[in-house]
Amino acid sequence: MYTRVDEAIGQLLNDAELRTVCLTTADKNLRRALDRRVRAGALVSPLPGLYARKQHWLHGLTPTQRALYVLGALHELHPTWRFCGPSAAVLQGLSVSHGLLNTIHLAVPPGSGVGSGEPYLRHSIPDEETAEASGIPVTPLLRTAFDCMRWLDFREGLAVADSALRVGEISQEELVEYVDRMRGGYHGIAQARMTAAHADARSENGGESIARAAMWELGFAIPDLQVEVPSPFSGSVLYRVDFRWRLPDGTEIYGEHDGDEKYLNPNMNGGSSLHAMKGERRRESGLTVSHASVLRFSPADVADTEYFDWLLRYYGVPKERDPLIETPASGDIIVPEPPAIELVPVEAYGLD
Numbered sequence: 552m553y554t555r556v557d558e559a560i561g562q563l564l565n566d567a568e569l570r571t572v573c574l575t576t577a578d579k580n581l582r583r584a585l586d587r588r589v590r591a592g593a594l595v596s597p598l599p600g601l602y603a604r605k606q607h608w609l610h611g612l613t614p615t616q617r618a619l620y621v622l623g624a625l626h627e628l629h630p631t632w633r634f635c636g637p638s639a640a641v642l643q644g645l646s647v648s649h650g651l652l653n654t655i656h657l658a659v660p661p662g663s664g665v666g667s668g669e670p671y672l673r674h675s676i677p678d679e680e681t682a683e684a685s686g687i688p689v690t691p692l693l694r695t696a697f698d699c700m701r702w703l704d705f706r707e708g709l710a711v712a713d714s715a716l717r718v719g720e721i722s723q724e725e726l727v728e729y730v731d732r733m734r735g736g737y738h739g740i741a742q743a744r745m746t747a748a749h750a751d752a753r754s755e756n757g758g759e760s761i762a763r764a765a766m767w768e769l770g771f772a773i774p775d776l777q778v779e780v781p782s783p784f785s786g787s788v789l790y791r792v793d794f795r796w797r798l799p800d801g802t803e804i805y806g807e808h809d810g811d812e813k814y815l816n817p818n819m820n821g822g823s824s825l826h827a828m829k830g831e832r833r834r835e836s837g838l839t840v841s842h843a844s845v846l847r848f849s850p851a852d853v854a855d856t857e858y859f860d861w862l863l864r865y866y867g868v869p870k871e872r873d874p875l876i877e878t879p880a881s882g883d884i885i886v887p888e889p890p891a892i893e894l895v896p897v898e899a900y901g902l903d
Contacts, residue, residue, distance in 0.1 A: 556584055564604055571616075572623035573601035597621050598670070600628070615641060618652040625655065626687045633658040633681055635674055636698045637711075639689035645696075646714040646757030648707055658690055674698070692719045693729045700730070700746040701739025705768065708746045710760040716752035723750050753777045759793055759808045762853045769860050770874035772796055774806060794846075796868055803843040804866055808850075 560581070567574040576582055585602045588594040595608045597617065601624050608617065618641050625632060634642060636656035641647045654669075658676035676698075682691040689695065692715055699711040716723060730747045733740065749767060753776040754760045767773060774794035782788035794806030846866040853859050860878045864870075 560584065560588070564602070567603070567624075568607065570623065571620060572627060573597065573603050573620045575600055575602075575624050575628050598625075601625075614649040614652055615647070618647075622655070622687065623685075631688070633676075633688040633690065635676055635690040635695065636672075636702055639684070639695040640699055640711050640715075642684040642687055642689050643692055643695060644684075644714075644718050645699075646710040646760065647699075648710065648757060648761075651703070651707065692721065693726065696726060697730055697733060697743055700743040701737060705742060705746060706761040706764040708742065709749060709764040710757035712746050712750035713752065713754040713760040714757065716750055717754070723747070723752070726750055749773075751776060755793070756808075758850050758853075761850070762806075762808050762848065763794075765853050765856070765859055766863065766868075768875045769856070769863070769878060770870045770872045771863050772869050772871045774868075778805075780805070798867070798869070804868055805843055805845045806868075807845060807847045808853075809847050 563576070563581075564574055574585070576585070582600065585594060586596070589596045589602065593605060594602050595605045596602050597608075598621060601621060603620065608620075612620065618638075622634060622638060622642055634656060635658035637647045637651045637654070638656040639658075641652065655671045657671055657673045658680070659673045660678050661675045663675075676690060676694070680690050680694050682689055690698065696712050696715040700708040702708075703711070712726065715721065716726065727744075727747045730740070730743050733743075737743070749764070751763075754763065755777065759776075763773065763776075774796045776794060777791055778795040779789040779791050780795075782790055792805040793808050796804040796806070798804070844866050846862065846868070848859065848862060852862060856876065857878065860874075
């Protein structure tokens, strides 16, 4: 039976969804009613005192949107809280890997103590380093990038740094200069300097940034990014490739980072995964007609360091320096099995 309480809760959830936040309440009776619905499986509670419809949370929101719902609700509960690091980065529209979103990073004034307890991490950051993102207090963009570059590993930090240049419209020189000005024994400062030196606004998403960082760690030549290649079929058409290596003999290797979104997102796949795959097939035919190689890899390939190292070497991408991480010797490697491909290639159906 649909009760008056159900109606009130439904309206409150509707209002929260319009504000793109989780529902919060100071009413103890209402909170007990919400907790009962969590136990019954109708709602989810990502943090104590935060609520959302289960169907909407699991199937209507991306991981990044869920993080924004949580951060927005925390701001409603604690308007003076200032977010930093990956939490500030996601609020500022930067590329933050999904695995980093469950920890809440809070900036507190120096001397106020930095005691932390899951899922909260508190960091000592001066009050004057404050900005806003959608009305929520955060550290300024350069400080956010700096902290992410030193707290996160090189791959994750480069994803944030690249997107800071792209979204914040700041130059790499500004980022490098900001890091150089930071004195006083900051933990991770050497990694922050290295990451800033490799930041590039041309990287279009976090996956491409992480792949480029992996290439550097493995000692491979750093490619050109987002290169336009004329189509051999039409002089007015330009293909854009994610990565390009040009070898001394003039041959080229194109690298393509294949995330799922280009096939699954209706706004990017032309209405169907099959349409997107057929388009990719035609595009790849145009790219290879000049005898260039097209190296395709997924986020799972990049995460498998041994396989990614083998794949780049197999396609002839040159190494220019000693790797920063250990990889198998050339003669010792056993070719790994590539990660399973969920989408069936167009060729399997004999489609043109």
